[in-house]
Amino acid sequence: MILKYVWDPFVRIFHWSLVVAFAVAFYTHASEWDRLIHIRAGYVAGALILARIVWGLMRTGYASFDSFPLNPLWAVKHLYRVMQGQAKHYIGHNPTGALVIYAMLATGLIAVISGWLVFNEGWLIDEPALLQSLHHYSTWGWLALVVIHVSGVLVESILHRDNLIWAMITGCKRVCKINERRPQEIKDNF
């Protein structure tokens, strides 16, 4: 068994902080009593996402956006190969997972920005009804993406006989087959 260090401390702290911020914001969304907690959780989530984007633009190994390019076609192909049982083993994000990650980052940003504008009603864009709908659908969409993300994690954990949730805590993934490829070599599969 070979352990491969994949997720750096920033990524792990970011990941679980975002989980907490999102959970708090979700739990407090309906009550006016909790409005300030909801707002603060939202701002924390927004700051975390921005920090993650900056981190992704830097040379940060498996955390770098270069290591998991956004390509919907690859994402569909990879999913098809998973269902055929012929999927390649990726150490970082696989192409399907990458698509969900980018969708979550984008939806998360829209959710936070729309929430920010709803809270400061009348400022910048004076369309309360439109902004409320945007906030409503982007946050529920975000939750749907979280469900897809977790499903993907569970599927890959079973397929690779690895505990990917534990990997996001320790940073280490178990790499069974050493067909290790450097980030840019992902392209060779497609």
Added chain:
Amino acid sequence: MKKLNFALLALLSLTALSASADVANAVKLEKKYATFAKNANPEYAGPSAVDGKFFFNRKIKLANGKEAACASCHTANPADQGKHMVTGKPIKPLSPMVNHKRFSDVEKVEEQFTEHCNDIIGSDCTAAEKANYIAYLLTEKTPSTKQ
């Protein structure tokens, strides 16, 4: 540029649509809730603005110690601009007579009632309470002079 024009046009027509929704929807909603209230309780005499006003101003203490009335945020005159008691943010007037965007979208009204009633009384309001509430708000037409 053309795309932007279309987007602006779409946004504009959306605004026009919401502006056309006026107080008629509030009256319809009041009737709808009154029908539900009568179904639940045949002795319900119909929407009462007096009961609605009492409900609006009554401070209610929840089991968790939190205490508020509708008026805590919307002020004693719902034709006035309100102020959120937790965040301090301004709230547009609640009365549909002053703010035509209020009580225009049924789904939104239902959602707001459910969430706000949970905040204030600890459960959803009854159909009778909702009918009385809208009946009262329809009587508040004049903002206070100080504003």
